Amino acid sequence: MLKKFFTPQKIAVIGASGDPNKLGYDVINNLLRFEFPGSIHPVSKSYNEILGVTCHVSIEDLPDDIDLALVIIPAKAVPGVVEKCGEKGIRNIIVMSGGFSETGEQGRMLEEKLKETAQRLGVRVIGPNCIGVIDTHTPLNTTFIIGMPEKGEIGFISQSGALVVAVIDWAAGSGIGFSRMASLGNQMDITETDMIDEIGQHRETKVITAYAEGITDGRKFLQKATEISLSKPFMILKGGQSDKGALAVSSHTGALSGSNDAYNAAFRKAGILKAENMEVMFDSARALAWQPLPKGNRVAVLTNAGGLAILTVDAIEKNGMEIAPLTEETKSFLKTRLPAAASVNNPVDVLAGSGPAVYGLALDALLADETVDAVVVIQVPQDWFLPSGLAEVVAETSKLHRKPVLTSIMGKESSKEALEILNKRRIPNVPFPERTAAILQYMVERKDWLDLINEEQVTAFDDMTETPQKPSGADELAASQQWEALAGAYDIPLPEQDKASDADEAVGLSEKIGYPVVMKMISEKFTHKSDVGGIKMGLNNEDDVRNAWNEITAAASDAGAELQGVLIQKMLTGGQEVIIGIKQDPQFGPLIVFGTGGTEVELYKDIETAIAPLNEGEARRLIASTIAGRKLKGWRNLPPADMDAVVDILIKMGNLAAGHPEIQEMEMNPLYVLEQGKGTYAIDIRGALRSS
The missing domain is CATH 3.30.470.20 (ATP-grasp fold, B domain)
Incomplete structure (x- = not known):
């Protein structure tokens, strides 16, 4: 359990400083500024107190019940400090110091020494080369960065410390709140799999998000991610999606399925939502935390601006969803209540002159329509009513139905109060309505995965942990590379076939198998035999077989390859x-x-x-x-x-x-x-x- 990394009662800061230009000062300042409720114990020989907190001269001078140590000292001194922490009984350490494996071979060797020390003493370590963790509910901010995210339901794990800094700054004032954040650094000990397990079990976390460049142990990660996905949405933004580093060996399979395909397959298996970019990830995470999942993929659009509605419809269909057809009952209801020139077909355009009351009436009708699974509400600023009024109406109306509602109340200065209302009432808003399409697509994907898991009454986790029973003799066949025999051991049907070492034997086999037949070159030199004329199809008689033998023999000779015979195979048609x-x-x-x-x-x-x-x-x-x-x-x-x-x-x-x-x-x-x-x-x- 990694709980004490987020809910410690006593924290030691090793490398604390009274110099405002030092990271050791910033860490103390953040713990105090964001009201950490426990006690802080700086370790420093240079200062008696820092920001009013009394310092300890050494690790040995610390109290015996320290829950968490933050280490911010030069890299070469870190293993010795961890040794002293372990001897003191401190079992949880965040090493923020850089200068380890990220710097080259010498740093890697130092990191190995640090790892050995931690393992020997039973110490768990986040890092090295990280910025620490945040828990907005404790509250706790162990980082040295400026700012603290708003309290919320989204957990965020990152292999990049700089990305955590950027996310906190970007999210300020956006209405996107976080529960816990963790920068993992070099993952010497605690990995992304360990951290998703801890954050996934956190009661205040409703959605888990992560930035990952690689996975430490793929199968272990999938098992844990699947367990979490069954109860909470899990989104990942994957860095380094190029397949240039993928190993392509002799077959089409190796060449066509690269590393990015493997990640995509793994995420699908475990129910992980793969984000296309950071903005979409956090927009979607907020919606998944705040709104119910749609029952299907049919969307209604409610707008006062036709052009924006068209762009939104285009985006919805591009993302694989449908525009809800609306029932005749809904259309008739709207026709008698909306302005005469309004459109009652989906998208429903209430026109620029309509205010919050008309919006509320139309939204209620759309949410009650059996053909509608979700609604997008668009509002271009008007000068005769405040957007905050519309926000209140949307919030009140949407809570009467168990269907997701997303809004795009546009504008900046004019919409500030409206956005505060929507955030408080848990209605996601985006500045441009086309962005709602990607959000809804992720919500539908989440719903579909849960439906399939429930339908099959079996989880991907079960599949991965059960080793399939192998047929008798399959290991020996695999070791000897007898691929056809191995396929046969798994009851994979093969056409009638046999090997021939000369033309006469080829003719005899062809007549035994029955025409038409196919003749294939047997040669270790060629993987794709058709490229060198090594496959002859539609052989219907003895002459065809002998001519094919001569042509394949010549093709092998021209290519400088040793012909090891041919395979005569029954030719199949109509498939x-x-x-x-x-x-x-x-x-x-x-x-x-x-x-x-x-x-x-x-x-x-x-x-x-x-x-x-x-x-x-x-x-x-x-x-x-x-x-x-x-x-x-x-x-x-x-x-x-x-x-x-x-x-x-x-x-x-x-x-x-x-x-x-x-x-x-x-x-x-x-x-x-x-x-x-x-x-x-x-x-x-x-x-x-x-x-x-």
């Missing part, structure tokens, strides 16, 4: 080609990818990624998220394909990935999907083991 692949991600473990397969996989890049293993609901959602999945339902001249069989293969491949971490990647491209009820076949399988 669709998809790709299913697995890979091991360095942070989140086994992944599974699905999308459009065949020779055009890299052209279309219709690929989506999920965390393995999968349950049936997750498999179906993965399929539905791709163009390939939409085609499988039936497309133009293509009849519906055997979707159930594809789901079955995805689940089996997910189990294979989770059960065989020694397999770096493996893919079936294509998996040939026949018509509904006729099954699937893995046409081509390749893979690679992890390098030791």
Whole structure:
């Protein structure tokens, strides 16, 4: 438990200073200025007292029951200080000092020494190289920065101290309040997973937000994040989303599914909402903390300005939601009560001459409409009534219904009082109405994830902690790289096929299997054999087979490759080609990818990624998220394909990935999907083991 980092009774400040230009002074000043209710114990040999607080000359001179120590001294002295703190019985330390692993090899070695010292003495450490923590409800501000966020319900965790500083300054006066904030620094000991657990259990925290550049232990993080997401919304702004550092190995799977795809898949699995930017994250967090979730994705827009309503409608539809159709009863009601020129279709435009009373009447009607799941209220400033009057009406009307209401009461000076009212009444307001679309999209995403979890009566956490049972002999097959045999061990269907070492044997196998057949080059040199003429399709007789043998032999010779025979395979027709692949991600473990397969996989890049293993609901959602999945339902001249069989293969491949971490990647491209009820076949399988 990390509770004492946020609710200590006695704090020691090691490196305290009476010099207003020193960080050790700023920390003492913040503890006092923001009314920390406990006692403060500065440690300093240079000062008898700082800001009226008596100093201690050494750590040994401190009381025996210090809950938390703040360390702000040169890096080289930190391990020794932590040693003394541990011997004194202090078990919670925030090391704000920089000069550790972020500075290079020498700093890394110093950090290792600090870590060893802390572990040996049973001391928990936040940092080093951080700015500390804040709890607005204690209240507690251990940082050296200027300012304190407003008291609220949003928890914020950051791997960047500078971002915490920026957020506090940006949020001032915005109506966005925080419960707890934590800067983690180098995460030598306490990680983002530890901190989301602590803040997630905090009663005053209703929504957790985080800025993360990386995850320390991906699977552990997912398990804890899933537990938290079941009870509280969790949003992350991910830094460093480029895939340039992703390792692309021999298969399409490795090349097409990068590190950002892995993070996206992990966040979806755990119900984490991935923010696109900081502004949207905190706007959405406030709405998630204050408003009920919508029951669906149908939105009504109430406005006094047509142009802004159009922009808002565009944004709503762009974010995947719908404009509520409104019932005829609602339209008739509005028509008899709004100005004659007003629009009673959605968006509902009450015109510039309408005041708070008309807004309230229309808002009540929209919220009562069964086709409406959420309402956006837009108001352009008018010179004949105060925005505060509208704010009161919106707040009173919205509390009569269990549907989310977002406002965009525009203007700055004229709307100050209105915004204070809305914040007090827990109605989120944004300065430009298009921003409401992204907020509502996150609210719908949250609602959909909770619905799916409840529907399946199983959590992603259960999936990740249960190791799938492996078929007998599967380990030996994986170790020997017999990919077709390994697939067979997991009951993944293969077309009838066999290997031939010369033309005569190829003819004999073709006649045994039955024409038409496909001939494929067997050579370790080529991953994509079609690129060098190594695959011949539609072979209908002996002459076709012998000609194909000669052409493949010549192709191998021209490429300077050793031909190790050919594979004769029954040719299938009338189906669709998809790709299913697995890979091991360095942070989140086994992944599974699905999308459009065949020779055009890299052209279309219709690929989506999920965390393995999968349950049936997750498999179906993965399929539905791709163009390939939409085609499988039936497309133009293509009849519906055997979707159930594809789901079955995805689940089996997910189990294979989770059960065989020694397999770096493996893919079936294509998996040939026949018509509904006729099954699937893995046409081509390749893979690679992890390098030791």
